[in-house]
Each structure stands twice: as C-alpha cells, then as structure tokens.
Amino acid sequence: MPAPFAALEARTNAAALKRLANVEVTFAGAAEPVSGIFDNAYALGEVGGAQMASTSPIVAVATSNVPANPVGTLLAINALNYRITQDQPDGTGWTLLELEVA
Secondary structure (H helix, E strand, C coil): CCCHHHHHHHHHHHHHHHHHCCEEEEECCCCCCEEEEEEEEEEEEEECCEEEEEEEEEEEEEHHHCCCCCCCCEEEECCEEEEEEEEEECCCCEEEEEEEEC
C-alpha cells in the first residue's frame, strides 16, 4: 500500500486531470489514449540574430502514462503528430513533454 501522502497525491492528480484535461494523447504503439493538458503557447526565438515567432507545444500527462525513455517517441494530439523532444518529470506524478511537429 502506498504511503498516505502518495495516495493523497494520486487522488489529487486524478481530480486535477479530470477537471483540466483538454486533449486525448495517443502514444505510438499504445492501445488507448490518455488524458493530458495541452498548451501550444506563442514563443519568440532567435535564429541567426533575427527574432522569429513560433509556438512551443507542450503537454502535461500523468507520469505513469509516459513510456520509458520517451524522447523521440511519436504521439498524436488533435489529429496532429508530434515527436517528444524533452521530458520533464516533476516528482509529483506529472511529466511535461516538450513537443515538435513530426
């Protein structure tokens, strides 16, 4: 049985995901999609000394749903395919996945 705090953390994360999820995420090779919180925020970057406008897609999912060594893994969100460029588990049961369009 998990420690009392771990059980509370799991219940809190499940409740947050139930209320805040805005996409279904399908990892390549997975049978079922999982819920996630997707953000495709506007971002400014510099390329060759010039400012370039872009987006910075990121999705938060439960760490338990993230495959081992996820960098390079393909996933689908809203009928678009993405590749995971970086994973950032936060130690509280969530992982942020930085994405690029595949």
